[in-house]
Amino acid sequence: MNATIDRLRYRSQLRQPASERHEDSHPLTWRLREDNESIDLAEYQRKNGYVGTQRALTEHSASEVIDIVKEANVRGRGGAGFPAGVKWSLTLQGEDIPRGYLVCNADEMEPGTFKDRMLLEQQPHLLIEGMIIGAYANNSRFGYIFLRDEYRAAAVSITRALNEAREAGWLGKNIAGSGFDFDIALHTGAGRYICGEETALLNSLEGHRANPRDKPPFPGQSGAWGKPTVVNNVETLCNVPGVLQHGADWYQQLSGGRSDDGGTKLYGVSGQVERTGLWELPIGTTGEELMALAGGMQSGHELKAWLPGGGSTGLLLPEHLELPLDFDSIGKAGSRLGTGLLTVISRQQSIVALLRNLEQFFARESCGWCTPCREGLPWTVKVLQALERGEGEPEDIELLQQLGKGLGPGQTFCAHAPGASMPLTSALKYFRDEFEAGVARPHTAVEEA
Amino acid sequence: MATIYVDGEQYQVNGSHNLLQACLEMGLEIPYFCWHPAMGSVGACRQCAVKQYKDEDDDKGMLVMSCMSPAKDGTRISIADDEAEEFRQSVIEWMMISHPHDCPVCEEGGHCHLQDMTVMTGHDRRRYRFNKRTHRNQDLGPFIGHEMNRCITCYRCVRFYRDYAGGDDLGAFGANDNIYFGRYQDGTLESEFSGNLTEVCPTGVFTDRTHSERYTRKWDMQFGPSVCHQCSVGCNISAGERYGDVRRIENRYHGEVNRYFLCDRGRFGYGYVNRDDRPLRPEGSDGGGTRRELDVDEALDRAGELLRHANGIVGIGSPRASLESNHQLKQLVGDDNFSTGLVGNEQACVERMRSLNESGGLPTPSLRDIERHDAVLVLGEDPIQSAARLGLSIRQAVLGRREELAEERGIPLWNAEAIKTLAQDKRYPLFTAYPQATGLDGIAEQHWNLAPADIARLGFAVAHEIDPNAPAVTELDVSTRESAKLIAEKLLAADRPLLVSGGSLGSVAIIEACGNIARALAKCGKQDAGLSLIRREANSTGVEMLGGQPLEWALDRVIAGEADTLVIVENDLYQRLATETLDAVFAKAPKLIVLDHQRTATLERADLALSSASFAEADGTLVSMEGRGQRFFQVYEPRHMRPETRLHESWRWLHALAAERDSEPVSDITLDAVVRDCAERNATLEGIVDAAPDADFRISGQKLARSPHRYSGRTAMRAHLDVSEPAPTRDPDSALAFSMEGYSGFDRPRPVVPFAWAPGFNSPEAWNKFMDEIGGHLRAGDPGVRLFELANETSNYSAAIPDAFVRGDDWQLTVLPRLFGGEETSSRAAPIIERSAPAHIAVARADAERLGLGNGHWLSLTGQFQALTLPATIDDHLPEGMVSVPAGVDPALINGARVSLSRIQLDEEVSS
Amino acid sequence: MSTEQTVNTIASDRFELERADREAMQQECEHFEQPQAACIEALKIVQRRYGWVPDDAIPAVAEALGLPPANVEGVATFYSLIFRQPVGRHVILLCDSSSCFLNDYDTLRAAFEEKLGIGYGQTTEDGRFTLLPVCCLGACDRGPALMIDDDTFGPVRPEDIDELLETYS
């Protein structure tokens, strides 16, 4: 191993040192090791691991677990913020309903997002716990962790943890003497961002092309192989053990009044800031606070705009930094919290070029099922490229506006294209002049002469 | 019923439909692509967007896809809303980004749904200025052309091909804007229903290759409302003609029979009509074995001679000829001298089948009915080969379980992907018993490969399990009994069990066994059960209903010296009996008058050959396996473009022959007169008068146009013959006109529709305008009449239970029907010949091992016929002691014959 | 530049799965309700052995799983990490998504292309490296990021390339 390799090798890492993380305030990260290595079962159990599971399975009925999660108002961390408890309460259960599946969405591919990776690599048991509790609540027969193929270290860590858990009786038959049977398999993907969309994920899990499915029926009614299925994000599931261990009220107060939502959130910052990274903070922390932790802009740079939670969220301006980073506040500002990992853009960055990059991503990752996304995105890219080269035509701005509108929510089959439309429409709103600058100046007769 | 509001107007619609269908049914136009009435909605194309409002007070609304939204009571939508309209325009604009804009050279042009929808949305300006994405095309075999650049990615093709028809060699490949529909590698599409791609594809990706060779725009063809002559199902077809040739066959919607789909034999097997070796004028022998063409008068004179001087005349009819032609023959020769043209064994099967259809206790279902059954037993048939369109319906029946499950979960039945996901591979039970693998095994709960006798025994055992009063099968082995128990149990557990059998294996016992099950189910009060019995040819049912003696009887008359003259109508005896058998008859030198539209071996022997009209030039009536009498109408008048031809319906020739024989002048005769005469003289066929409107039927005083109103070049097309255009030929036989003049609309109910067209709908989607509800029945009533009448009294159980099959020193032969190459007329069409697999002798694996045989080794098959040499193929399904050959190889090979096999060394071995 | 370069040449004319691979595929089926679900993993098994999924492998995988080849081809052409062209001994996946883009991805890409003398989708003449873009690697805090085989690196600067590639022979 040469030194460069060692220096360059990527390791997921939380910015907060151990001294700043506490069991009662940092449920997602207090157990993390300083060396960023994966926490094994022994260490995890030493650090009060599986207490929440034990409690859920032996002290509560499934519907009680759902009620607790509902009460805690754990909102989905996959991007949409849908309350996990409500989702669970809609899963079909009953005597003539077959037991279904619990699927962990670990397909993290949202541009600018690197939070699930850390949890998967370093805290696999926290996720497994969340899945056991989720499965118990939803009467799921079996679980899958749908992991993107590129997360190789996470695969190693999860595989080890699953074996440990199985050996220790946390997976398998009659878990913790509760009579509940459940096991988990790791499924690794083969690329494609769209696999993160929960219904496309199910098609991919079933070994099909990852086209999304229509909703309704929701996965809770008819999911993997037509059975009731719950799909939750890694971070969402990692929130669950703490809730069961400490209760809904405790979870609620974690945000410390900054937000109506409860709990903490893994926030991150990337882009042109001084100190990129990941932090566990009370949900509702403001952009300013987060930017401060990130040490502000890189020297010589000035903030122009930011994406609050991935490539599929709308651009916001510097003044929006004062907003609490929660689902509702960012929603009201015309964007989405998304994954809550900020992408920070400097004044020196051309917005047209950034948009071209983003839309190229969305165009390439379109599944090709519905027309607006399949055909509209490549066209968008071509127009942006023309503008970027200064070869745009005067009608291009209106065309982009129309494309952005056509790709909007409700008009495409799934939320992929609306995700692509958000940065586009917001960029046109805030930075129209940059687009206009890309329109080729018409040659005048005088110039020709 | 639900009340919905569209742009402020109130409508009563079927609440179980989606909004798109509901609106289309109300005549409200919403453009669409991916939705198809037979395949439901998937919401992929996004073309059908409308604005939906939450309630009366909501004035903002939200765009929704109408195909994916239920037509719930109280729904409020706007189609005209600006935003919706703008979005729909965008969608078509996106679809056209990479479209080659090659309409002038595209074979879909003029009946293209994409063209129609482009016009409907008002998209007429191109803004995209960058490069187009292009694809390479594949060779998909003789039937289907492929031009992927025209694809708009609606996914209809794979949904039809895979989900609806069960094919698995067509797929969707790639991702993002690089989606490709094709095979995983070049090669012939394997599905028996591939031709429907040409209609479900809304653009010109999949086109009819048989049409390409002599292409004509839809608007430039003349159409005849016809009935497929290629098997006994009776699918309705629309045949298009130009310059005196049939150019293509399209589906003609019939709400009870084929609805939206045809099989490939029916669609692509028409080439025999266009063969240039057809007898186009009468021919006679000039002594010394030479033949020459005759004038009609001369031919009729000769016919009169022959008939007047005959010492006993026998008429041989045909199961591929119309009722009218058979009837007219019977009139000519007299009831006692008429043969159906069916060989004895086949006639026995057909007779048994009709008696069961009428007194077996269970009704005979239409294809639409079949799709509603919830358990199916198929005995001794492979419907995909012998009655393909029926097989497709059986598939839908079995998949019907999806709908039951979806209903339990409140998922609308039109939500196609959702119900597929929910049901996975849960299906209604299907059981098949056949000597070899069948096309339905893949969706069968269980299938058995048995010798015909054992299939019958299994059937008898099932009947006995259902009703102990049904005769028991003696010496029944345990496993057959278990199988019978299982089948009986599942049939009884179902609400609407369906029995399917037929004459393909030439076994009356199998039909009797099926009859016993029918009777047993009837006795158990399974009133909604059904019995569907497959016949071999288009009019097997009809000619049997007319009544007559089997073919062998006719030949025996000649051999016995009781007859010296044969009048043979549209029947190639060499396709039915061994050459040796016929040689013995012809050694008696009978005089032969042969009427046919094909140059058959029989016609070649004729003293007088009369050039008959094929279905394309003729009117007539066929009776399908379902007992449905259906009229087919002439597509074109052959003399218009080829004045030298003298093609007439056999019934017309025969009418003239009767006059000649009686030395009377030949009077005019019309179709209506023959139909009436046939109905009057045959009680069972009384109903056929009502199968179609008379020739004097008019709409607002107009006849019905055979050609679209845009028909062009009428004055020029005959210019090489005569620069002055003759008046269109009159059609005295039907309500149709050989012209674009006449009624061709959709809004006035009309019982015969030569081609579907409605304003704004040039593609086959226009059919939806002719229905009471989309996917339902034609507004003027589905054509045809049902002729079977189910008696109140159920006939008695049959006790004719055969002994179990035991393998002997020799082999039992079975001749298996096949879709391509197994039927006489379509086998004369080049694309069908190309599509037919080379014939092999199938040998059971265990037997092959015993004999040291491998695939491709040459075998000689000997028996009561001239030895036949064919390559072997090892079959994993065939019971030991049996061998099989496909139909259409040699008529000498008959089902059940005992044969010997020997391996012979030839230089070259054939790979199978 | 050479895209024809095959690293693992396939000896026999007809593609046959290694027995162990075939068994692994069938074992994978056990995790799921339907064999179709093992399809992606089966293709990855082929790819692990040969570096890519040759056309001839499609019917072989289909046969092993009891699926129609069109199903397997549909999957094999959908997913971006199933390679349908021969690749080099090492595959370099450059993250081309927004955070890396903001951190000089363009320069890094240009440097790689120049150093290796190939563009995206191509393989170096010596069959050592194939260069491909990849979706956001979830390493945005250390962009521009990339993967070589199983390893992820970031932030990578043009001057690191030589040393980085050294270990991958």
Ligand SMILES: Cc1cc2nc3c(=O)[nH]c(=O)nc-3n(C[C@H](O)[C@H](O)[C@H](O)COP(=O)(O)O)c2cc1C
């Ligand atoms: C195009 C697209 C990609 C997505 N990718 C992911 C992803 O990688 N990880 C994830 O957890 N959710 C992703 N989602 C959101 C999921 O569809 C789903 O909402 C989420 O997994 C539900 O989990 P939660 O309720 O726990 O947030 C994506 C959504 C879309 C539309």
Ligand code: SF4
């Ligand atoms: S918006 Fe349509 S094409 Fe795009 S990913 Fe979703 S379903 Fe696929």
Ligand code: FES
């Ligand atoms: S017809 Fe409604 S989306 Fe295609």
